[in-house]
Every structure is written in C-alpha cells, then in structure tokens.
Amino acid sequence: MGAMNEEPAAGSGQGSRGFLRSLGEIVIIAVTAVLLAIFIKTFLVQAFYIPSGSMEPGLAINDRVLVEKPSYWLGGSPERGDVVVFADPGDWIFANQIPPSPSGFRAALSKIGLYPSGDHLVKRVIGVGGDTVECCDSGRILVNGTALDETSFIAPTDHCDGPMTQDNGAYLAGGCKGWKAVVPKGRLFVMGDNRANSADSSFHLCSPKRQRSTDPAIKETCSSAYVPVSDVVGRVAAVFWPTDRFGLEHRPATFDNVD
Incomplete structure (x- = not known):
C-alpha cells in the first residue's frame, strides 16, 4: 500500500x-x-490645571480647564473679558508656584495634551493694545473711561477692584489710588479675578513717572506688566474637572460697554 x-x-x-x-x-x-x-x-484644544487661587471664585485651585485655540486664528486675538492661558512673560511665576513636572506615563500624556499642564498662567484680559486702564472710579477699574461692573465674577474686595498694585518690587503708596496704564500695541493688560491675591499686570505696573521715562532699561522693566499676544495659548472655554464644578466660561457683559 x-x-x-x-x-x-x-x-x-x-x-x-x-x-x-x-x-x-x-x-x-x-x-x-x-x-x-x-x-x-x-x-484645537489643550488641557491645563489651575495652580493658584488668583482666579477664584470662577476657577479654583486644581480645577482642570479646557483651552480652545481656534478663536484666535486668522487674525483673531484676545478680547476684553476673555480668560486666557499664556506663557510667563517674565518672572511672573514665583518659585513656590512652579508646579512639579509630571513624570513617567503622565509626562508622556502631557506632551501630547492628554494630561493637564500647569506651567502657564491664567488671567482675565482687561485691556488690549491701545486701551487706557486706570483705577479707580468709586473702586471700579476704568477702561477707556468706562467703569467696569465686575461684581458678578471677581472675589469680593474690601476697598476697590485692583488692590495688588506695586511698582515693580515696591508697593505703591495708597494701593489702588491713582494708577494708570496705556497698553502697548500687541500686548494685553490682564488681571486675576481674585484681586487681593493675583500678581498680575497691576502688580507689575510701574508708577506713572517711570512709565514716562525715556531710559531704555526702565522702559524695558515697565513693559513686563503687559502680556505679548504671541504668548497667549488660547481662551479658557470650560472647567471639566472636578465634575461638580463643570461649566462653560463666558465673556462678562460689562466689557461690551467699553468704547
């Protein structure tokens, strides 16, 4: 077989x-x-977390927010009232505010935008290039002569809406009284909603006398009070974590009244 x-x-x-x-x-x-x-x-969109209380009560410490970018495409730019995330324009982040860098798998996720980053700042735009921002009218910030009604979104203050004013290292006498700033083109004047705890544009602002100086070194120091538009990552669109704080971010109506 x-x-x-x-x-x-x-x-x-x-x-x-x-x-x-x-x-x-x-x-x-x-x-x-x-x-x-x-x-x-x-x-399109990037996640960040809030490292400090400078934007309370709207944004609390450790809130996770989504920042959208298309609003500033094709010639668009930040508008008054926008809450924006931006790179440090120069020594705005104090040493004790720098968050620990994520490590391991979280670091990889952070690189591609899937884990919130905390190495930027978040503030509200008060003035854009060409605006005149000053304090105060019965305790209210003025933009181009129009007093802002900010009671619906800033933390309650004892005396006025801009108490962090200093002169690049030394607090100005009288706190809120008598400061004024003309925002350079291509820059932003920003403030935190928690005015008593926000090292913002008003905090870094020079005195009027120093602002008028022709000394290049002084002018360069004074320019640190303003955020270059090119440093802005995008506009805060929503809080997405924790879930009980979920909400969309809107531009307050009071800024519509500014000329």
Whole structure:
C-alpha cells in the first residue's frame, strides 16, 4: 500500500499571519491616536490645571480647564473679558508656584495634551493694545473711561477692584489710588479675578513717572506688566474637572460697554 502524504496542521500559518495582522492594526491605531492628540493639542484644544487661587471664585485651585485655540486664528486675538492661558512673560511665576513636572506615563500624556499642564498662567484680559486702564472710579477699574461692573465674577474686595498694585518690587503708596496704564500695541493688560491675591499686570505696573521715562532699561522693566499676544495659548472655554464644578466660561457683559 502506498504511503500517504502528510498535510500541514490546518490553520497554523493562518494563525501566525492573523496575529501579525492584528498587531499591525493595533500599532496603526496607536500611532494615529497619538498623532491626532498632538494635532488637537497644537491647533484645537489643550488641557491645563489651575495652580493658584488668583482666579477664584470662577476657577479654583486644581480645577482642570479646557483651552480652545481656534478663536484666535486668522487674525483673531484676545478680547476684553476673555480668560486666557499664556506663557510667563517674565518672572511672573514665583518659585513656590512652579508646579512639579509630571513624570513617567503622565509626562508622556502631557506632551501630547492628554494630561493637564500647569506651567502657564491664567488671567482675565482687561485691556488690549491701545486701551487706557486706570483705577479707580468709586473702586471700579476704568477702561477707556468706562467703569467696569465686575461684581458678578471677581472675589469680593474690601476697598476697590485692583488692590495688588506695586511698582515693580515696591508697593505703591495708597494701593489702588491713582494708577494708570496705556497698553502697548500687541500686548494685553490682564488681571486675576481674585484681586487681593493675583500678581498680575497691576502688580507689575510701574508708577506713572517711570512709565514716562525715556531710559531704555526702565522702559524695558515697565513693559513686563503687559502680556505679548504671541504668548497667549488660547481662551479658557470650560472647567471639566472636578465634575461638580463643570461649566462653560463666558465673556462678562460689562466689557461690551467699553468704547
């Protein structure tokens, strides 16, 4: 009787090819997801967390916020009343406010925008290039001569809406009284909503006399009170964590009255 030919075990080659195909699909999906996350972070939306109480009561310490970027595309720029996230324009972040850098897997997620970053600042835009911001009219900040009604969104203050004023290191006598700033083109005057605890533009503002100085060194120092528009990452659109604080961020109506 002739010998019978042995056939290879059914499915052995197909199983190997199936495993490799599945592995390849997983790699493609993972790479696509990472590239999509990088695209979203770069052009659309990015997560940040709030490291300090300077924007209370609207934004509390450790709130996670989503910052949208398309509003400032194609010639758009920050408007009065926007809450914006921006890079440190120069020694605004004190040493004890610098958050620890994420490590391990969180660091990787932070690079592609899937883990909140805390190495930027968040403030509200009060004045844009060309505006005159001054304090105070019956305790209220004025922009181009219009007094702002900020009671609905800033923390209650004892005497006026801008108590952090200093002269680049030395507090101005009288606190809120008599300061004035003309915002340079391409820059922003920003303030925290918690005016008693916010090292913002008013905190870094020079005295009127120093602002008028022609000394290049003094002018450069005084310019640190303003945020370059180019340093703005985007506009805070919503608080997404913790869930009991979820809410959308809107521009207050009082800024619509500014000329």
